[in-house]
Amino acid sequence: MQLRTLRDDWADFGDESLLDVRMPDLPLRIEGTLAERIGRLRAELDARGLGFPLHFYLSDEWFTPDGATAIAIPFYMAHPRLHKLEESQMFEVEGGDEEWCMRILRHEAGHAIDNAYRLRLRRQRREVFGPPSTPYPEFYTPKPYSKSYVLHLDAWYAQSHPDEDFAETFAVWLTPNSEWRQRYTGWPAQRKLEYMDTLMESLRGTPPRVDNRDEIDALPHMRKTLRQHYRTKRRHYGVDYPNFYDRDLRKLFSDVADVSNPTAAQFISRIRRPVRKVVASWTGIYQYTIDQVLEDMIARCRELKLRLAVPEDQARQEFTVLLTVQTMNYLHSGGHRLFL
Secondary structure (H helix, E strand, O other): OOOOOOOOOHHHOOHHHHHOOEHHHOOOOOOHHHHHHHHHHHHHHHHOOOOOOOEEEEEOOOEOOOOOOEEEEEHHHHOHHHHHHHHHHHOOOOOOOHHHHHHHHHHHHHHHHHHHOOHHHOHHHHHHHOOOOOOOOOEOOOOOOOOOOOOOOOOOHHHOOHHHHHHHHHHHHHOOOOOHHHHOOOOOHHHHHHHHHHHHHHHOOOOOOOOOOOOOOOHHHOOOEHHHHHHHHHHHOOOOOOOOOHHHHHHHOEOOOOOOOOEHHHHHHHHHHHHHHHHHHHHOOOHHHHHHHHHHHHHHHHHHOOEOOOOHHHHHHHHHHHHHHHHHHHHHHHHOEOOO
16 A cells, blocks of 8 residues: 655644544554553563563554464554544543553453463363353443453453453453452452463463464554544444433433523533543443433433433432443443454
């Protein structure tokens, strides 16, 4: 693919102009803060005696190609202007702060070491975590209170597939000062961590069986603009079935309240951003998905002509609970999407 020369001032473009930029034309490199975090991951692996080859490249999402020892990092991690665009389009930046970024890097390193040593071929690995041949689901329904899985990434990600369970368990094991022995005492997940500890000890100083640096969906080979990328991503994380909240909304708001009170639609719109962030932190669901539920609720409040009928502090607390319940219903109905 022929790359086009992007103006030197591209980082000063407004969102609308930036969205029309072709992704392969972005002049990006892994450097600065991102390179420092990768260096931190390498140091953690080296401290455990795990010096297997690990390659990093830029793509459109976080992932490790099947069978590869390469980790794809989303393009927005490579430049603050693209970080800002991601936030404006999706309301959050996956891996945007240091702690979140390191959690994801450790998780992806779990996939990479699995590939490097072909660990999924080992009988005990399959017995502990389940068969890697299990098809990846389009949706999964986690059990939030299960103690059979470690807790690392949001949305109980270890429960989505045996390979994700392996990568999440590796990430917890690798994390410095995680105190996993104390934290998971008595949990069925403790057996997975103890197996991981024994398995990784057996690999110390051992040459890997695979060094596959294939860059699947690398940024220079993308055939889309940023606008096309975000259109697809927003559709993926959107709400894909109709929701009806009439009963719950009528309990919280009223259609016979004093007309001097704010409308329910106005009230929800005003608290939309902070409440969305709180519910995302509680449930692990993407803020963009929660925002679609909020959009539906605001529209329905307008149609029902509902108004505030209780003090605003009380309404905010009760609405946050309502939104959390609806979001969890969405998750348990199979609406929680995996983007792998």
